[in-house]
Amino acid sequence: MLDLRRLRYFVTVADELHFGRAAERLHIAQPPLTRHIASLESELGMRLFERSTRAVTLTPEGAQFLEHARQVIDAADHAEASAQRLAQGTAGRLAIGYTSSIPMSPAFSALVRGFSGEAPEVALTFREVAGTAQPGQIAAGVLDIAFGWAAPDHADDVDNADDTDNAIAQWTVAREPLVAAVPASSEHAARAAIAFESIAHECFIAWPTGQGSALNTALHRLCAQAGVEPRLGPRASQVAALVALVAAGQGVAIVPAFAASLRMADVAYVPLIDAPVLEQTITWRTQDPSRCALRFAAFARAATGVSPDIRIGNIIS
Structure with a gap:
């Protein structure tokens, strides 16, 4: 399999048509660069450059290979950037559940609209789910984020929460x-x-x-x-x-x-x-949560600042 680093070296030399300038751009010494190009040529079984004391030029084969090398590097760069966005939670999929009255609330529309603006590459899907069914669907991975209602004193029940509840973090986004x-x-x-x-x-x-x-x-x-x-x-x-x-x-x-x-x-x-006063909450998994869910939770916490802390507890709505 071709070494991606050597392909980058080859493209840089092809752009500069000068080993010294290419080495400077790559922040390496010229002798190692020359050896890497020679190894690539040996691996491919063809010469990529014609070298003389006065000039470096691409061979006909090298010129044709350059086009393919650029495509490979572009694809690798795109894949790396995509992976970074997935890791940061700014790309991917997010399944959002809500109780039937939630879409009427200003907090719901503001948070969904704001998150979509911050992370437009996250595909959002929505599902109406009764509050009593939300913890199980969050824990099972059917939902990533759930909007529901809780009474102000719901945190008093934390010690009685079952294993499903303990796998869920809850944050108050509005008080109504x-x-x-x-x-x-x-x-x-x-x-x-x-x-x-x-x-x-x-x-x-x-x-x-x-x-x-x-x-x-x-x-x-x-x-x-x-x-x-x-x-x-x-x-x-x-x-x-x-x-x-x-x-x-x-x-x-x-x-x-x-x-x-x-x-x-x-x-x-x-x-x-x-x-x-009812508390409008969002919940998400604490055990193996999706990156997009963590990103949404962080966005909601920064945007609302309503909860004094993240609570682990059950949803009553």
């Missing part, structure tokens, strides 16, 4: 207060803010049982604090559907504040006094 989505015709709609107790006995539109939504968790906590059992009405698995059911007069809903971007004439969004 909760608001009440109420019918525009209700007595609550015109208020600047309300206490949860004032709507605790309303019929609540919630997420389907078993999906593990952080919004359902927050709703049950609020009801427990108010000393009531939640009165549950219709179920919906999309924030837009929750709001649409509120507009249809089927109850009220507890939603992230960004849901107010869904402007419906029959719905009002009212801040909750001492509103609970």
Whole structure:
């Protein structure tokens, strides 16, 4: 197999047509350069240069071989550069999972857009995945990064995390207060803010049982604090559907504040006094993570600076 270093030496001499100048460019002494060219010629079984006391010229065979040598070197340089980008996580593939409400959040769009601008050679794929299924898919390598929701006190459960959870790092990228989505015709709609107790006995539109939504968790906590059992009405698995059911007069809903971007004439969004806050998180594998995942995590940490540290824990949304 041809020595790539010798091919580079040959191309440099062919460019200069002078062994001394070529040696200077290559930062080696001239005698070793001459020996390397002679070894290459011996290996190829043909002369590459005609040498005289006054000039160095390419032989006809050398001129033809030069074209092939340049192609090999260009391909090697391209492969090396590609490998470096892969190693740095600026090229490759990244599978991103998200819960159904995440794409509405400003943090999600800002991070994905910003990362694509920084690493345009990373091919992104997206998949909606329930929060309860995200840890397993991250650990199994189906997903590289997952966006989900967690309650502010989720780090208290770290000691109880199972082996799957311990293989996952989590970083908070945004904190989102909760608001009440109420019918525009209700007595609550015109208020600047309300206490949860004032709507605790309303019929609540919630997420389907078993999906593990952080919004359902927050709703049950609020009801427990108010000393009531939640009165549950219709179920919906999309924030837009929750709001649409509120507009249809089927109850009220507890939603992230960004849901107010869904402007419906029959719905009002009212801040909750001492509103609970959900944490929007990203997670990734700590055991054999992809380079692109590490790059995305580093980008998100630099862009948000929300978490005081990286936590290992479970996702509840």
